[in-house]
Amino acid sequence: MTKGIAGTGAGTDQPATRRFIIGEHDFSAPRLEAGLYIVATPIGNLGDITVRALETLAASAVIACEDTRATGTLTHRFGLKTPLMPYHEHNADKQRPKILAALEKGEAVALVSDAGTPLVSDPGYRLVRDVLEAGHKVVPIPGASAPLAGLVGSGLPSDTVLFAGFLPQKGGPKKTRLAELGAIPATVILFESPRRLGATLATMSEIMGPAREAVVARELTKRFETFERGTLAELAEKFAGDPPKGEIVILVGPPQDSQEASEEDAEELLRQALTEMPVSAAAKQVAKQTGLDRNALYKLALDLKSDGN
Known part of the structure; x- marks a missing residue:
């Protein structure tokens, strides 16, 4: 195993906690300024980690993560020895003061999610707000992102995009939200669980229009990555049976011009x-x-209401 590479300052006196491994090569990580580092991690394929992310994780005093088991798989793969701290919505009030205390001592703290870019559809923004209010530095370390991976592989317009996260689970609020999203002149990106996918697509077809162009991206960057393309009606029919496996991203193209909407x-x-x-x-x-x-x-609605009565 190679102990260090030219230009990194690696040597035998380098602390083990500030090193990482790629393949058969051992690298040292430069020291970090104090601050909270928001580090994107792979959404599936571990090869998507960036060198800068590895340097940051290796040089941090602690890695705050949703699930130490999930992050442990990543740290083990790249020989990272940085301690892991569980940080999620259920223990945030208890753990947040510890992170702020570490920053006060001049330490660097890395924040990761189980996969992808932290704060995207998760509550990590509350920590960032507290860190900023306390006068500390916040540094984004960009990388893998499921919404962007789905967008660039979808074939849908990418000039104007809205990421809407997860929909409400209950029928009424879900339909109201879809009606709001359906009127926006943009490609809309959503997360959904596999077990709700078929029902959600059927509701989307009903509210946003059956002919609306859409894509279901599944297992992005993983071995069984798939892109299913079609109209909302076609996709609703395709996924009406047994739910698929894996992580799901739904992308819906912009609404058609008003001239194309039929009576x-x-x-x-x-x-x-x-x-x-x-x-x-x-x-x-x-x-x-x-x-x-x-x-x-x-006027048409009045007629329909009258006929219905």
């Missing part, structure tokens, strides 16, 4: 909306979804 689509959307809300609210929601005239939709 038949608008009528179906109104029928669905009227089961949950009054006429005025239903017309407003469908107007956002389709770009059609709200007053015309209101």
Whole structure:
């Protein structure tokens, strides 16, 4: 095993806790300034870790992580000896003062999630806010990100993008949120669990429109990575059976131009909306979804309501 490389300052006096291994080569990590380092880690393939991330993890006084077992797999792979501290939403109030105390002593602390970039759809931002309010440095160490990996492989427009995280689980709030997202002129990126995927796609088809272009990205960067492309209706049908395995990212293309929304689509959307809300609210929601005239939709909704009664 090689002990150090040219230009790194590696040597036999280098503390073991400030070293890391790539393949058969042993590297030293430069010392870090005091601060909280937000370190992105691989979302599947461990080869996606960056050299800068390894240097940061090796040189930190402690690594704050969601699950020490998950992060332990990463640290073992690269020979990292930095102590691990569990930090997650259930123990944050207890652990946050310890992290702030370490920063006060002039130490560097690394924050990681189980996979990907911390703070993306997790509560780590509260720690960052407290660290900043205490006057300490916060340093992002970018790397793997499931939303971006899904976006660049999806084939959907990437000029305007909205990451919406996880949807509400209950039906009413979920439909309301989807109606809001469906009107935004952007590619929308969502996380979803495999067991809810089929039902969520069916609801998305109902609220956002069955012809809306979408992609389901599964197991990104892993051996069985797949991209399933089609309309929301097609994808809802495909995943209506047994739930798939693995991590899921759903991407939905921007809404079609208003000229492309048919009266038949608008009528179906109104029928669905009227089961949950009054006429005025239903017309407003469908107007956002389709770009059609709200007053015309209101009149149509009144007719549908009358026919229904």
